[in-house]
Amino acid sequence: MLDIKDLTIEFGGLRAVDKFNLSINDNEIIGLIGPNGAGKTTVFNAITGLHHPTSGVIEFNKKDISMMKPYLVTKNKIARTFQNIRLFGSLTVLDNIKISYSYSIGYNLFDAVIKSHRYRRAEKEIEETSLEILKAFNLYDDAYEYAENLPYGKQRMVEIARALAAEPKLLLLDEPAAGMNPQETKNLSELICWIRDKFDVSILLIEHDMKLVMNVCDRIAVLDYGKKIAEGTPDEVKNNSKVIEAYLGDCGEEEAAIYA
Ligand SMILES: Nc1ncnc2c1ncn2[C@@H]1O[C@H](COP(=O)(O)OP(=O)(O)OP(=O)(O)O)[C@@H](O)[C@H]1O
Numbered sequence: 001m002l003d004i005k006d007l008t009i010e011f012g013g014l015r016a017v018d019k020f021n022l023s024i025n026d027n028e029i030i031g032l033i034g035p036n037g038a039g040k041t042t043v044f045n046a047i048t049g050l051h052h053p054t055s056g057v058i059e060f061n062k063k064d065i066s067m068m069k070p071y072l073v074t075k076n077k078i079a080r081t082f083q084n085i086r087l088f089g090s091l092t093v094l095d096n097i098k099i100s101y102s103y104s105i106g107y108n109l110f111d112a113v114i115k116s117h118r119y120r121r122a123e124k125e126i127e128e129t130s131l132e133i134l135k136a137f138n139l140y141d142d143a144y145e146y147a148e149n150l151p152y153g154k155q156r157m158v159e160i161a162r163a164l165a166a167e168p169k170l171l172l173l174d175e176p177a178a179g180m181n182p183q184e185t186k187n188l189s190e191l192i193c194w195i196r197d198k199f200d201v202s203i204l205l206i207e208h209d210m211k212l213v214m215n216v217c218d219r220i221a222v223l224d225y226g227k228k229i230a231e232g233t234p235d236e237v238k239n240n241s242k243v244i245e246a247y248l249g250d251c252g253e254e255e256a257a258i259y260a
Contacts, residue, residue: 001026001202002047002170007056009042009226016042018226019056024170029196029203031213031234034223035246040206041083043223044172047204048080049073060170079168081159083175083206089148093139093158096147097130100165130165136198137161153184160191164199171201177209185212192216214238222246 002024009017017039024030032040045051047058049070058066065073079100087096134140137157142150147158156176163171173192177185189212196203207213213220214234222230222237224246230237237243 001061002204003057003059004043004047005057005059007043007046007058008054009039009046009051010054016226017046017223020223020226020228022221022228022231024202024204026169027196027200027202028218029192029205029216031217031220032204032206032223033208033210033213033220033237038223039226040223041174042226044080044174044204044206047073047172048078074166074168077167077169078172079163079166079170080172081156081163081174081176083178085152085155085159087147087155087158087162090146092144093134093147093150094127094130094143096158097133097162097165098126100162101126101130133161133165152179153181156180156188157191160195164195164201168201171195171199171203173203173205173207175206175208177207177212185209188212189215 002022004020004022007017007020008015020039020043022030022032032043034040042051046053046066049065049068049072053066056066057064060076060078063076065076065078068076088099091099131140131143134143137160139154139157139161142154142158147155150158156179160173160176176192177188180188192203192205193216195201205213205217217234219232220230220234220237221228222240222243224242229242229246230240232240
């Protein structure tokens with residue numbers, strides 16, 4: 001479904017991503033890991049149209065999306081979450097979800113102004129589907145709460161739910177466990193597998209929590225200084241000497257602990 005071929009991204013003199021290759025198949029959960037500054041978010045930004053490649057190609061279902069604008073990437077069924085939560089804090093949880101439907105809305109401005117039958121029908125459908133998604137995420141009771149009033153873990157859930165409301169075939173999660181407590185992280189592991197099955201999506205996951213990555217991913221790609229240094233099953237990656245070196249050399253005890 002997704003084919004990244006020789007992706008290189010430079011910022012001035014800095015090569016943040018260097019001839020990176022990765023393929024993702026239907027319904028796979030793939031981890032993208034690496035020490036801080038390895039280039040992981042830059043890869044996400046390239047897939048979602050926020051950065052364009054210096055060279056290389058990104059194909060989604062055989063279509064070249066390398067130079068696409070972000071809203072068109074979303075329209076083409078790729079959705080993402082961000083490292084720093086980007087909800088509209090002063091909107092309700094429900095409105096945050098409904099916003100995702102602006103990509104597929106079936107009425108025009110005139111319909112909205114005169115509140116035509118088409119407008120009312122579409123809005124009703126959007127509201128019902130959004131509430132269904134919130135129900136699936138156990139957030140139904142929070143639907144009319146302002147997003148900024150929710151605890152951090154729940155805000156992350158709303159962000160994932162909002163991304164799914166865009167009906168993606170590929171979901172990119174950028175450090176979804178950041179700021180979560182151990183119980184929330186454990187629940188998140190189960191949720192990620194459930195999302196893959198229930199919404200029939202592939203998932204590309206950036207995450208520093210190694211336990212989570214090792215638990216949920218079918219395959220893992222490892223970046224270091226912009227280059228892919230390893231790719232394989234969790235067990236293969238865990239035992240790869242280049243990976244151990246990159247983490248022990250760069251990341252300190254927390255991440256290195258998985259190799260202990
Ligand atoms: N817009 C930008 N302009 C200049 N340099 C950038 C830009 N975005 C990223 N970089 C640099 O590119 C390199 C890769 O950054 P990136 O954020 O992709 O790493 P990362 O693996 O996601 O790191 P982390 O795990 O800390 O989030 C870093 O050296 C970073 O400083």
